Amino acid sequence: MAERDFKIYRGDDERGELVSYKCEVSEGMVVLDAIHRIQADQANDLACRWNCKAGKCGSCSVEINGKPRLACMTRMNELDEDKAVVITPLKSFPVIKDIVTDVSWNYEQNQKIKPFSPSKKDTEKGFVMMQKDVDRVQHFRKCIECYLCQNMCHVIRDNEGKDKFAGPRFMTRLASLEMHPMDRADRIEEIKDVHGSGMCNITRCCTEVCPEEIQITDDAIIPLKERVVDRFYDPVMMLFRKLFGKKKETTN
Amino acid sequence: MLDISGIKRLQFDVLVIGAGGAGLSAAISASQEEGIRVGLVCKSLLGKAHTVMAEGGMAAALGNVDNRDDWKIHFRDTMRGGKMLNNWKMAEIHAKNAPERVRELEHWGAVFDRTKEGLINQRNFGGHRYPRLAHVGDRTGLEMIRTLQDHGIHQGIDIHMECTALDVLKDSSGKVSGIVCMYRETGEFIIFETKSLIFATGGAGKSWEVTSNSWEYTGDGYGMAYEAGAELIDMEFNQFHPTGMVWPPSVKGILVTEGVRGEGGILKNSEGKRFMFDYIPEKFANETADTEEEAARWLKGDKSARRPPELLTRDVVARAINTEVKAGRGSLHGGAYLDIASQRSADDIKRKLPSMYHQFKVLAELDITKEPMEVGPTCHYFMGGIKVDAETSMTTVEGLFACGEAAGGMHGANRLGGNSLSDLLVFGNISGVQAARYSKKLKSMPKSNDDDIIKIIQGATSILNREKGNNPYLIHEDLQKNMQYNVGIIRTRKEIEDGIEKIDNLKSQFKDVKAAGTSQFNPGWHEALALRNLLISSEAVAKSALLREESRGAHTREDFPSERKEWLEYNIINRKGKKGEMETVKVKRSQPDPELKRIADSSIEDLEKEVKLDHQK
Numbered sequence: 001m002a003e004r005d006f007k008i009y010r011g012d013d014e015r016g017e018l019v020s021y022k023c024e025v026s027e028g029m030v031v032l033d034a035i036h037r038i039q040a041d042q043a044n045d046l047a048c049r050w051n052c053k054a055g056k057c058g059s060c061s062v063e064i065n066g067k068p069r070l071a072c073m074t075r076m077n078e079l080d081e082d083k084a085v086v087i088t089p090l091k092s093f094p095v096i097k098d099i100v101t102d103v104s105w106n107y108e109q110n111q112k113i114k115p116f117s118p119s120k121k122d123t124e125k126g127f128v129m130m131q132k133d134v135d136r137v138q139h140f141r142k143c144i145e146c147y148l149c150q151n152m153c154h155v156i157r158d159n160e161g162k163d164k165f166a167g168p169r170f171m172t173r174l175a176s177l178e179m180h181p182m183d184r185a186d187r188i189e190e191i192k193d194v195h196g197s198g199m200c201n202i203t204r205c206c207t208e209v210c211p212e213e214i215q216i217t218d219d220a221i222i223p224l225k226e227r228v229v230d231r232f233y234d235p236v237m238m239l240f241r242k243l244f245g246k247k248k249e250t251t252n
Numbered sequence: 253m254l255d256i257s258g259i260k261r262l263q264f265d266v267l268v269i270g271a272g273g274a275g276l277s278a279a280i281s282a283s284q285e286e287g288i289r290v291g292l293v294c295k296s297l298l299g300k301a302h303t304v305m306a307e308g309g310m311a312a313a314l315g316n317v318d319n320r321d322d323w324k325i326h327f328r329d330t331m332r333g334g335k336m337l338n339n340w341k342m343a344e345i346h347a348k349n350a351p352e353r354v355r356e357l358e359h360w361g362a363v364f365d366r367t368k369e370g371l372i373n374q375r376n377f378g379g380h381r382y383p384r385l386a387h388v389g390d391r392t393g394l395e396m397i398r399t400l401q402d403h404g405i406h407q408g409i410d411i412h413m414e415c416t417a418l419d420v421l422k423d424s425s426g427k428v429s430g431i432v433c434m435y436r437e438t439g440e441f442i443i444f445e446t447k448s449l450i451f452a453t454g455g456a457g458k459s460w461e462v463t464s465n466s467w468e469y470t471g472d473g474y475g476m477a478y479e480a481g482a483e484l485i486d487m488e489f490n491q492f493h494p495t496g497m498v499w500p501p502s503v504k505g506i507l508v509t510e511g512v513r514g515e516g517g518i519l520k521n522s523e524g525k526r527f528m529f530d531y532i533p534e535k536f537a538n539e540t541a542d543t544e545e546e547a548a549r550w551l552k553g554d555k556s557a558r559r560p561p562e563l564l565t566r567d568v569v570a571r572a573i574n575t576e577v578k579a580g581r582g583s584l585h586g587g588a589y590l591d592i593a594s595q596r597s598a599d600d601i602k603r604k605l606p607s608m609y610h611q612f613k614v615l616a617e618l619d620i621t622k623e624p625m626e627v628g629p630t631c632h633y634f635m636g637g638i639k640v641d642a643e644t645s646m647t648t649v650e651g652l653f654a655c656g657e658a659a660g661g662m663h664g665a666n667r668l669g670g671n672s673l674s675d676l677l678v679f680g681n682i683s684g685v686q687a688a689r690y691s692k693k694l695k696s697m698p699k700s701n702d703d704d705i706i707k708i709i710q711g712a713t714s715i716l717n718r719e720k721g722n723n724p725y726l727i728h729e730d731l732q733k734n735m736q737y738n739v740g741i742i743r744t745r746k747e748i749e750d751g752i753e754k755i756d757n758l759k760s761q762f763k764d765v766k767a768a769g770t771s772q773f774n775p776g777w778h779e780a781l782a783l784r785n786l787l788i789s790s791e792a793v794a795k796s797a798l799l800r801e802e803s804r805g806a807h808t809r810e811d812f813p814s815e816r817k818e819w820l821e822y823n824i825i826n827r828k829g830k831k832g833e834m835e836t837v838k839v840k841r842s843q844p845d846p847e848l849k850r851i852a853d854s855s856i857e858d859l860e861k862e863v864k865l866d867h868q869k
Contacts, residue, residue, distance in 0.1 A: 048775070052302070055610065097437075128369070130366060134366060
């Protein structure tokens with residue numbers, strides 16, 4: 001047992017401050033445990049979201065010492081013992097109260113995606129699809145919708161991008177639909193115009209924060225960009241963009 | 253007098269409370285009926301309900317891996333697992349409908365693991381005769397909820413997230429007429445007027461200290477249904493999953509999927525002994541391997557070998573671990589060792605059990621491909637729940653339906669792993685269709701009484717308005733400790749009686765509960781609102797556990813250590829008495845359909861022959 005210092009954002013979208021708390025921390029504790037302890041003993045009305053406490057539901061996304069993390073999967077012993085643990089809400093979304101943010105914008109993005117549209121050719125026993133053909137789709141479907149990638153994406157973080165880009169989470173979802181062997185819908189035009197695949201300039205911030213280690217940029221966004229290019233730009237343009245894109249990556 | 257004229261009202265034909273697998277299924281199926289307005293209310297954000305935590309898979313006799321499988325064998329397994337106390341009709345409907353529901357989920361976008369032939373793959377699980385669980389690694393629940401969510405949002409369902417249901421409204425004839433809810437974000441109240449209500453509210457696992465359940469599992473459906481006059485059935489049957497994490501303390505109780513054992517994981521005590529061979533019940537001896545050599549052959553796919561004893565039903569495995577620990581043969585932190593590292597390659601483990609690998613790596617700093625896990629029983633599931641009609645899912649209150657964990661009966665005294673996800677789909681679907689049909693028959697919206705609405709709202713706001721009072725978190729902690737020690741995995745009369753006395757005491761503390769702060773996103777207030785339902789659920793559990801003087805399935809009485817034949821004739825019912833007290837009574841079960849009884853009582857050899865003939869036809 002050791003007493004640790006915490007600074008937690010208390011307030012709403014307009015005004016608020018970091019409030020200091022002290023909390024006993026025991027072996028194996030994660031940040032969410034400390035939040036709960038503080039809530040039960042010192043601040044009954046401290047708002048926070050959580051559910052599964054095992055990194056499976058993606059509810060407890062916050063920023064811990066400025067980094068977007070799941071509070072349930074961040075162990076206290078990975079954080080510097082000499083400094084107060086600073087817990088703040090996700091920066092890209094409006095604060096409802098304390099460390100809870102309004103993530104409804106994400107649900108609006110999902111609503112705009114054309115749903116799974118299977119072919120009618122299925123057999124009586126269900127779809128026949130080989131494991132190797134669904135491996136990548138399953139990789140995308142590991143997403144727990146914690147929105148840490150959405151929070152990290154600088155297009156979304158600079159507020160005006162929210163009208164133009166659905167964000168990495170929904171690029172991943174679109175990729176999972178586009179690469180599903182049984183899906184027959186055409187979403188390429190919407191991926192360009194509605195979901196804004198062109199807005200991403202491949203800085204890979206989303207991939208870095210993904211707790212499920214989904215290769216969002218390389219496996220989802222880039223292939224979608226390529227499909228858009230194949231459809232809408234002539235081969236010369238396509239080649240140019242490919243070269244340009246690669247060049248940019250190496251200079252970065 | 254409180255003025256309620258300014259409170260928003262919305263009208264629906266079917267309103268579903270809860271958006272896990274059952275609630276989403278119910279809302280989707282109701283929305284397919286012509287001209288039915290469907291609403292869906294959930295306490296969390298959409299897609300975060302506890303279904304997301306389900307790991308192993310959903311049981312359905314698809315026969316993709318072993319074509320000897322059939323609904324009859326699934327039905328027999330379910331009845332035997334439930335110690336024959338299951339509602340016969342529900343177990344039949346479940347086994348017959350599960351394959352179609354799983355295929356439907358695939359058509360809605362779920363991407364299951366595949367067999368070599370490209371079909372839905374199926375894995376072994378405790379109590380299931382054949383590989384039967386359709387799965388996606390060890391994150392099947394996530395696949396299910398995301399599929400239902402992404403399909404459901406295009407069905408015209410009006411979804412209200414982070415909204416807590418407070419109490420049911422009824423008209424003067426006793427029919428459901430609506431429900432009062434509160435938006436957690438703002439603290440604003442809303443009145444939903446509806447012709448029918450479906451409770452898909454899950455269980456009350458948060459009544460115990462060591463639990464795999466999240467904060468949402470506070471028995472809201474049980475509490476509200478009970479207050480509305482519905483009956484609760486089989487509440488003494490609380491499943492303690494044998495394998496929860498035991499170390500470190502902060503993650504105690506978090507689920508370790510039965511899939512670990514399904515994939516070959518073995519249980520050992522501190523002496524290194526594979527102890528499950530010592531705990532094979534007589535009834536299952538014919539179908540269980542009695543040597544490590546035979547168990548190893550089974551794992552390699554030898555169809556003539558019998559199943560390893562680690563895959564006995566959950567009640568048996570949980571009690572065995574408990575006994576080993578009590579006898580001083582527990583692991584370092586008071587559990588058993590669950591070893592997959594010696595049974596499977598590191599690659600296999602990472603591919604088949606990726607989230608277990610990740611969970612132990614991060615939370616326990618342990619590599620399960622190299623070292624054994626430490627596991628022990630954790631409260632997991634309510635077999636009991638709101639009593640429903642098997643074919644319509646309607647409760648004993650007209651217009652109130654229930655499905656999923658909120659409903660009781662289907663799983664009897666013990667649920668088989670994998671039968672929950674399929675239950676959610678099968679009975680979610682049925683309750684949605686049936687509620688829609690019920691609502692269609694009603695010509696007009698039943699009328700709620702304003703006084704009832706005022707009473708519900710005042711009850712909720714008084715918690716905030718009180719000058720001072722008791723801390724809701726501490727009452728909840730006391731309740732959890734009480735249930736853990738007095739109404740836990742092994743029970744005795746004396747302890748249960750102490751438990752009931754303590755619950756009475758907590759009920760009076762609850763009368764003066766106080767939440768500090770405002771009504772806006774205030775977890776203290778939410779905790780206090782949930783307490784009433786937790787207390788009702790716990791009282792029903794304790795009183796039923798006291799009455800059932802036998803050990804059956806998940807209900808273990810140290811003072812009545814074996815099954816007693818006469819108790820097979822009865823279910824225990826809880827309902828609100830005329831003076832407001834809880835009545836707990838035993839009620840005679842109806843006679844089973846003789847054909848169903850014949851199937852359940854058949855020997856496995858005879859039934860396999862019969863199924864073979866059926867399949868040839």
